[in-house]
Amino acid sequence: MTIDWITVSAQIVNFLVLVWLLRRFLYQPVMRAMERREQRIAVRLSDAQEREQQAEEQIKRYQDKTEEMQRKQDEIFANAKEQAEQQKHQMLREARDEVAETREHWQRQANQEKQEFLNNLRHQATDAIEAIARKALIDLADAELEQQVVESFIQRLKSLDITVRKAISDTIEPVRIVTTFELDSTVRSRLTRAVHEHLIEGIEVEYSRSPELLCGIELTSGGRRLSWNLADYLEQLTARVEEAFVPTEPAKD
Numbered sequence: 313m314t315i316d317w318i319t320v321s322a323q324i325v326n327f328l329v330l331v332w333l334l335r336r337f338l339y340q341p342v343m344r345a346m347e348r349r350e351q352r353i354a355v356r357l358s359d360a361q362e363r364e365q366q367a368e369e370q371i372k373r374y375q376d377k378t379e380e381m382q383r384k385q386d387e388i389f390a391n392a393k394e395q396a397e398q399q400k401h402q403m404l405r406e407a408r409d410e411v412a413e414t415r416e417h418w419q420r421q422a423n424q425e426k427q428e429f430l431n432n433l434r435h436q437a438t439d440a441i442e443a444i445a446r447k448a449l450i451d452l453a454d455a456e457l458e459q460q461v462v463e464s465f466i467q468r469l470k471s472l473d474i475t476v477r478k479a480i481s482d483t484i485e486p487v488r489i490v491t492t493f494e495l496d497s498t499v500r501s502r503l504t505r506a507v508h509e510h511l512i513e514g515i516e517v518e519y520s521r522s523p524e525l526l527c528g529i530e531l532t533s534g535g536r537r538l539s540w541n542l543a544d545y546l547e548q549l550t551a552r553v554e555e556a557f558v559p560t561e562p563a564k565d
Contacts, residue, residue: 458493462503465529465540469510472538477511483534486516490530492523507531 472480487507495503504517511533522530530539 459499461491461529461540462495462499465531466502466506468538468540469506469531472510476538480531480533480536480538481512483512483536485534486518487511488518488520488532490520490522490532492521492528494521495519 489503489507500517500519507517508514528540530537532538
């Protein structure tokens with residue numbers, strides 16, 4: 313069997329021409345189309361990645377804003393709760409202060425009314441006791457009582473200590489003796505002698521009357537006063553009556 317090299321050569325040439333034609337008109341356009349498609353796909357992938365990154369950043373910003381809003385919301389709730397507690401405590405303090413002030417006002421008012429009542433009762437009681445005592449002493453006053461008053465006063469002159477005696481005697485003015493009752497000449501002479509003997513020898517003695525002494529006798533010399541007076545005892549009685557009405561302080565908790 314012989315080989316037809318012309319035919320073989322023609323087939324080889326045809327094959328090469330076919331390969332060139334396929335490469336020129338089919339392979340290269342397909343490759344360029346595939347490259348363009350790959351480029352478009354790469355651009356789209358890049359855009360998609362960029363959009364994805366932007367979306368992730370947006371989501372991150374949203375998450376940060378959400379967390380910030382949640383934090384602010386928690387702070388607002390905490391502040392509102394704290395303010396509510398402070399307002400509650402303030403209202404409770406104001407209510408307690410108001411109640412305490414009202415109670416204190418009532419107590420002051422009650423104490424004031426009680427004190428006014430006790431004062432009125434004390435004054436009425438002391439006035440009544442003093443009036444009764446004065447009337448009784450006036451009704452009982454007689455010559456014997458007057459004599460006892462003079463004797464008691466003379467004994468008081470005798471018992472003066474040196475300091476008081478010197479203070480009363482340090483004057484050049486007349487000595488004044490005031491009595492509730494009228495003194496006769498004999499009693500005046502006795503009192504004058506007692507003054508000269510126990511106070512100032514030869515000093516002038518003046519006598520007068522005063523119903524305010526209440527069965528008493530009073531000596532005044534140089535601004536000094538020496539007296540024996542039933543009114544003094546009555547004042548002591550009045551003071552004791554007033555002390556009996558002094559309100560006691562309530563026990564503190």
